[in-house]
Amino acid sequence: xxxxxxxxxxxxxxxxxxxxxxxxxxxxxxxxxxxxxxxxxxxxxxxxxxxxxxxxxxxxxxxxxxxxxxxxxxxxxxxxxxxxxxxxxxxxxxxxxxxxxxxxxxxxxxxxxxxxxxxxxxxxxxxxxxxxxxxxxxxxxxxxxxxxxxxxxxxxxxxxxxxxxxxxxxxxxxxxxxxxxxxxxxxxxxxxxxxxxxxxxxxxxxxxxxxxxxxxxxxxxxxxxxxxxxxxxxxxxxxxxxxxxxxxxxxxxxxxxxxxxxxxxxxxxxxxxxxxxxxxxxxxxxxxxxxxxxxxxxxxxxxxxxxxxxxxxxxxxxxxxxxxxxxxxxxxxxxxxxxxxxxxxxxxxxxxxxxxxxxxxxxxxxxxxxxxxxxxxxxxxxxxxxxxxxxxxxxxxxxxxxxxxxxxxxxxxxxxxxxxxxxxxxxxxxxxxxxxxxxxxxxxxxxxxxxxxxxxxxxxxxxxxxxxxxxxxxxxxxxxxxxxxxxxxxxxxxxxxxxxxxxxxxxxxxxxxxxxxxxxxxxxxxxxxxxxxxxxxxxxxxxxxxxxxxxxxxxxxxxxxxxxxxxxxxxxxxxxxxxxxxxxxxxxxxxxxxxx
Amino acid sequence: xxxxxxxxxxxxxxxxxxxxxxxxxxxxxxxxxxxxxxxxxxxxxxxxxxxxxxxxxxxxxxxxxxxxxxxxxxxxxxxxxxxxxxxxxxxxxxxxxxxxxxxxxxxxxxxxxxxxxxxxxxxxxxxxxxxxxxxxxxxxxxxxxxxxxxxxxxxxxxxxxxxxxxxxxxxxxxxxxxxxxxxxxxxxxxxxxxxxxxxxxxxxxxxxxxxxxxxxxxxxxxxxxxxxxxxxxxxxxxxxxxxxxxxxxxxxxxxxxxxxxxxxxxxxxxxxxxxxxxxxxxxxxxxxxxxxxxxxxxxxxxxxxxxxxxxxxxxxxxxxxxxxx
Numbered sequence: 007x008x009x010x011x012x013x014x015x016x017x018x019x020x021x022x023x024x025x026x027x028x029x030x031x032x033x034x035x036x037x038x039x040x041x042x043x044x045x046x047x048x049x050x051x052x053x054x055x056x057x058x059x060x061x062x063x064x065x066x067x068x069x070x071x072x073x074x075x076x077x078x079x080x081x082x083x084x085x086x087x088x089x090x091x092x093x094x095x096x097x098x099x100x101x102x103x104x105x106x107x108x109x110x111x112x113x114x115x116x117x118x119x120x121x122x123x124x125x126x127x128x129x130x131x132x133x134x135x136x137x138x139x140x141x142x143x144x145x146x147x148x149x150x151x152x153x154x155x156x157x158x159x160x161x162x163x164x165x166x167x168x169x170x171x172x173x174x175x176x177x178x179x180x181x182x183x184x185x186x187x188x189x190x191x192x193x194x195x196x197x198x199x200x201x202x203x204x205x206x207x208x209x210x211x212x213x214x215x216x217x218x219x220x221x222x223x224x225x226x227x228x229x230x231x232x233x234x235x236x237x238x239x240x241x242x243x244x245x246x247x248x249x250x251x252x253x254x255x256x257x258x259x260x261x262x263x264x265x266x267x268x269x270x271x272x273x274x275x276x277x278x279x280x281x282x283x284x285x286x287x288x289x290x291x292x293x294x295x296x297x298x299x300x301x302x303x304x305x306x307x308x309x310x311x312x313x314x315x316x317x318x319x320x321x322x323x324x325x326x327x328x329x330x331x332x333x334x335x336x337x338x339x340x341x342x343x344x345x346x347x348x349x350x351x352x353x354x355x356x357x358x359x360x361x362x363x364x365x366x367x368x369x370x371x372x373x374x375x376x377x378x379x380x381x382x383x384x385x386x387x388x389x390x391x392x393x394x395x396x397x398x399x400x401x402x403x404x405x406x407x408x409x410x411x412x413x414x415x416x417x418x419x420x421x422x423x424x425x426x427x428x429x430x431x432x433x434x435x436x437x438x439x440x441x442x443x444x445x446x447x448x449x450x451x452x453x454x455x456x457x458x459x460x461x462x463x464x465x466x467x468x469x470x471x472x473x474x475x476x477x478x479x480x481x482x483x484x485x486x487x488x489x490x491x492x493x494x495x496x497x498x499x500x501x502x503x504x505x506x507x508x509x510x511x512x513x514x515x516x517x518x519x520x521x522x523x524x525x526x527x528x529x530x531x532x533x534x535x536x537x538x539x540x541x542x543x544x545x546x547x548x549x550x551x552x553x554x555x556x557x558x559x560x561x562x563x564x565x566x567x568x569x570x571x572x573x574x575x576x577x578x579x580x581x582x583x584x585x586x587x588x589x590x591x592x593x594x595x596x597x598x599x600x601x602x
Numbered sequence: 603x604x605x606x607x608x609x610x611x612x613x614x615x616x617x618x619x620x621x622x623x624x625x626x627x628x629x630x631x632x633x634x635x636x637x638x639x640x641x642x643x644x645x646x647x648x649x650x651x652x653x654x655x656x657x658x659x660x661x662x663x664x665x666x667x668x669x670x671x672x673x674x675x676x677x678x679x680x681x682x683x684x685x686x687x688x689x690x691x692x693x694x695x696x697x698x699x700x701x702x703x704x705x706x707x708x709x710x711x712x713x714x715x716x717x718x719x720x721x722x723x724x725x726x727x728x729x730x731x732x733x734x735x736x737x738x739x740x741x742x743x744x745x746x747x748x749x750x751x752x753x754x755x756x757x758x759x760x761x762x763x764x765x766x767x768x769x770x771x772x773x774x775x776x777x778x779x780x781x782x783x784x785x786x787x788x789x790x791x792x793x794x795x796x797x798x799x800x801x802x803x804x805x806x807x808x809x810x811x812x813x814x815x816x817x818x819x820x821x822x823x824x825x826x827x828x829x830x831x832x833x834x835x836x837x838x839x840x841x842x843x844x845x846x847x848x849x850x851x852x853x854x855x856x857x858x859x860x861x862x863x864x865x866x867x868x869x870x871x872x873x874x875x876x877x878x879x880x881x882x883x884x885x886x887x888x889x890x891x892x893x894x895x896x897x898x899x900x901x902x903x904x905x906x907x908x909x910x911x912x913x914x915x916x917x918x919x920x921x922x923x924x925x926x927x
Contacts, residue, residue, distance in 0.1 A: 075774070078885065081692040089691070170659050178653075224663075227693050245778060247702050248692040249885045250877035253778060274774060276875040276885065281761070285774055289765055292774065468890070473643075473657070520654045 060582065061597050063267045067256050069600060072268035074592075075292040077282040079275010081248045084232045085211035086164050086171035091590065094208050095296065096252050096273055098592040100147070101237035103210030104138055104157070105202065107588035109319060111389030111498035113202060114594075117141055117152065117212065117238060117261075119188075122201075133197030133543040138205065140188040144261040146214045147242045154184040157205060159215035168223035173209040180204055199543050200499040207589045208496060212238070240266035240596035249275050260596065267599035280304060286576040287314045293578040293600075296591050301441070302376025305574070314578045318377050321587025322388040322495030322503065323571040325379065325442075327365060327449075327488060329358060329563055332526045334433075334485045341515040342478075342485045345526055350428050352487060356413035357430065358563035363406040364452040365566055367399045373448075374441045379569030385506070386556040387570060388587070389498045394553045397560045397567075406456040415457070423457035432487035435463040435479070437470040442490065445568065460488070475518050482519040484526075492571050498588040500552050501539065507532045507559050527564045612918075616911050627903045632677065635892050636670040643690070664690055677896070687893035691886070696897040700879060704901075706777060707871070707878030710797055711863050717802030718809055719856065726813025727845055730821060741810060748807025753866050757800045757873040764796060771796055775876040797874045801866055805859065813852055820848040850920045857913035861906040 063069070080088075080096025088094040104118040113121045119139040122128020128137050144152040161182035164171040171177075181193040182204070192204055204210065214236055221229035235243045238261065241254030252273040256266055274292070282295040283304070288311035298305065298316070305316050333347035351357055367381035383397040415423040415430060423430045434449070436442045443464055450460040463486060465479045470491070478485050495503045505511045505522040509529065513521035535555040542548040559565055573587050583598040585591055643657045643666075661667050665676065677687060686696040729738040765773040772793050779789045820826065821844050829843045830836070868880030875881070879898050886894035 078888075081689075081885075081889065082694075084693075087693060167655060167659055170656055170663060172656065174656050175653050227688075232693060247777065247877060248689075248694065248699060249882060250703075251777060272776075272778070274776060274875065276877065276881050277774070277872065281773070281873075284766070289769065289773070291772055518654070 059597070061265070061599065062582075063264055063599050066258070066260070066264055066266065067269050069267035070269055072271045072598065073292045073294075074271065074273040075277075075282045075285055075295040076273055076275050077277050077279050077295070077297070079249045080246075080252055080273065082232065083235045083243075083246060083252065084229070085209075085213065086160075086169070086173045087226075087232070089172060091208075091297070092275070094211075095590045095592045097211055097235065097237075098239070098590045099241050099252065099254050099271055099273065099595060100235040100239045100243050101211035101213065102239050103207055103212060104140070104205040105207075105210070106593045107207050107498055107586050108594075109584060109586045109588075111391075111588050113206065115141070117144060129201065133199060133201070134194050136192040136201045137185065138190050138192070140190070141261060142188050144238055145259055146216075146238055147236045147257060148214075148217075149259075150214065150216055152212075152214075152238055153187050154190045156212055156215045157190045158182050158184050159219065160212050161204065163213070163218060163222050163226075166223050169226045171226075176203045176209045197541060197543055199539070199541075199545070199548050200497075200501050202499075203497070207593070241268075241271045244270075251275065262596055265596045271595075283308050283316075283576050286578060287311050287316070290314065290578065293581050294583065294591075295576040298574045298576055299378075300574075301374075302378050305378075305576075306376075308576075312579070314576050314581075316377070316574060316576050317585060319573040319575070319585045319587045320388055320570065321573055322386070322498070322500070323492055324382070324385060324387065324495070325445075325490065325492045325568045325571050326385055327490045327566045327568055328484065328525050329361065329565070330484055330487050330489075330525060331528070331564065334487060339515070343483065343526065345512055345514060345528070349487070351430055352432075354413065355562070356409050357415070360406040360409045360456060361453070361458070362563045362566055363400055363402045363409070364449065364456055364458070365568065366401040366448055366452055367568055368401065370445050370448055371569055374444050375569050378574045379441075379571060382567045382570050383560055384556055384567045385559060385565050386500050386503060386552060387567065388495070391549050392500055392552050392556075394556050394560075396553075396557050401452070403452055403455045410456060410458075417457045421454075421457060422459045430458045431461070432458065433461045433463055434488040434490070435465060435470075435481075435486045436490040437467040437481075438464045439467065445490065473518075473520065480519065482513045482521075482524060484513070484524050489524075490568065496588075504536060504539070504552060504555055507555060507564065508536050509533050525564050527559070527562075529558070529562075532558055613911075613915060616914060620907050620911065623907060624904065627907075628678070628900060629674065631896060631899050631903070632674045633670060635896055636673070660690075664688070677893075686897045689886075689891055689894050691889045691891040691894070696893050699882060699894060700897055700901060703877055703879045703882045706876060707864075707867060707880060710794065710871075710876055710878060711801065711860075711867055713794065713798045714801035714805060715856065715860075715863065717798060718805035721802070721806040722809030722813050723845075723849070723852075726810045727817050727840065727848075729810070730814045730817035731840060733818060738814075741814075745807045745810040748803050748810075751804075752869075753800050753804050754869050754873060756803065757796070757870055760796045760800060761873070773874060775874045777877050793874075797870050797876055800870050800873075801863065804866060805863060808859075809852070809855070812855055813848070816851055817844060817848040820844050823847075850917070853920060854913045854917045857909050857916060860909040861902065864902055864905060 076092055076095065078092045080093045082088065082093050083097050083100070085094060085097040085101050088097050102116045105113045105115050105121060108114045115121055117140060119141045120126060122136050122138060124131065140152070140154060140157065146152055161177050161180070163169055164173045164177040167174065179195060183191045183193065185191050192201070194201070205212065217231040217236055218229055233246055240257055240260050242257045244253040244255050246252050254271045256269050260266060279298050279300050283298050283300055285291045286293065286295045287308040290313035309316055329352055330343060330349055331352070332343045332345060333349050334343045336342065336347050338344040338346045367383065371379055371381040381399060383399050384394050387393045410423055415425045418424050434446060436446060446462045450462055453460045469477055469479050470481050472480055473482070474480060481489060481491050493503070506524065507527060507529070508523055511521045511523035512526040512528070513519040513524055532555055535551050535558065538551040539548050539555070542551060560567070573585060573591070575585060575591065577583060578600070580600045581598065582601065584594045586593055643660050665673060680687065686700070688694070689696055689699055692699060725741050729741045732738055761773045764771045773796065775793050775797065779786050781789055826839060826843055829839050867878060868883060870876065871878045871880035872884055879901065883895065883898040886898065
């Protein structure tokens, strides 16, 4: 569907000539899913139909204990210091942001009275300010009122580099002003299409000013409330043993009627993923277990216990293959894979094309990941509105042989193809992790049939993912021809995710290999597309640029998607909970309940 | 009086020797940790949302950019002042973290040691009094099996049988039990049964064989024969004369084995999610939280040295033939 037609349809909806449902159906007919369609409407100024609440309990409490099992328990409970999801999930029992991301990548108000839109005056036309109206009558767990001062304080707290908050990136480039007791304004330096970052989702949880005001900056680590959270959330803090246990009790003054349902909540840590799945699916000792990186086969077997079921929540995390554009075997000015070099064989586009035909995503999904890793060729596939339909998965060894033959890569006596004395021999690295080693083997085997010799290398995860500048085996140094890992996408906006393809982001010695462009691809075309997304305020056009950027990278075989890595969790058969791949597992905890 | 004075000198000398050995251990531990790859803020590097400056600020704040010897010196000075360091990951004092976990470990290890002794002494003594009888052979076989099977294996077998098949016992250990009164104790006992059994049987199996051989050594001695010839009942000979003497080396062994029990507990704690220092050690290692790893390993090192000292002293105290020199 062309952009103009799309606009025509949106215009009709706005004018009342076409119903919302009619629009969504028209979009589905051309392959755009309902969530994506409703997002397009929302961003075009048509109010979103808030999904009817599925919350059934008619009174607060009475649900008994809610028992959560995180096989790595939270180690701290200040959301601004929360490193991994475990800490954020733990903090989220007590703290809330202004708005949370729902499973479709749409915003749901929490401490905000409403989601800012152009129509309600929340979003300025120039893309420079966002005005948040706060919910009134909300109190912190200690009874103090929640006001605009608290919101402004969180900005001051997080943006101060001396505080060393992990949330700093969301706050350092904005200015937050109090308009009145229940209104705050977020100002950007330049037009910002993705405005829902500060105060939203995983990095938007709000801490109370009256308890943290004295601990801003270098004193941040001394705040007693770091370990005894006082928030606005559905549960109030009771006890915390880092890495082991977090407990909370129902907040009798929670700001949403009839919520929460459970009387107490506990989040137990420790152990391993398989036994965590077992405790929910087989013995029913726990109600919910998080992040089950377990083979699907085992999960299916445990599910037969009948006490619970596995749920797979799509997000944006992608396991993908990277093809080096530079030469990893030549050292220039003290670094290999230098921007000043070109890869001796991978620089031939025909070789890349052939390699793309040798990646058998389907088999990798079927034999290794199952439900926990749907195959995809895209690097950017979520939320659905960014998922390109232009990159079908093709696995064809004969065709790969054909392409190489035509391009002049002839098989030698050893069965390995060569041209001008250069052999098609690659080193392919990843971290030590069983599914990854199996994936490596599948790709190596297929490559062998096409006369490409792949040497497999696996590096301990703690080294591979470290930022140790002295170690040659880190994924950012990329001192091999091919590599594979999962990159996470924490927000439903691809802005950071797509830095992977921006020339100036290339990981080099000069930036201590902290650039996000690991393949070091230098493409003016990609830079232009990314540039468009940075300034474009129209969400439809912006999504189109992101999709084009993804297609450009995939069709030039800079990277190749292998499988999606959705969030996998186990829940009790009676537990009702909405898990969002774009927010913390516990982001919607206030709405969790059990069927009677 | 004479003995007492000598032994005090002996203890003091032993205590003084402890200082350089603990210093040496701490140097080795510290340099090993400093050489190991990875740092606690690695997770930040792969997180696109955290700018490199924050990492740099944190590294500077926690002194990770200083040379190793300087960091060791700071650590040592702080330790002498009773400061065990500050956890990078939890942002709290290492000593608080360890003190939160230590009681559970001590209870589980203590209970399993008691179980081990309670099984090993009667079985070992009985087996020794009737060597090569059917009972002895059965006991020997089980002892072999017991200490050959690693704790992670027996732990999983117990979980499969008692939690999953029979559904009798919980396999997730919880330090906070909501119940009060008798129910509270009952719940605690119920969840401790499996970890304590796993550790206790493992220890007990090794002890059985030791008790047996020790009793066998003593039972052939002349003074036992004399006791018997005086007409003392067999039961009394065994309990009063044989076991008392035979247990002297066993006591030392139990003390010397304490460090091994601690390392066994690390695995068991992980399987049953017991919030002890073992699981703290594992999670800290996974998170590269070096101050906590250093704290826990140093505590275990101290325990090894202290239990060695206790074993030495106990041995001399129980067996007057050993001279303190």
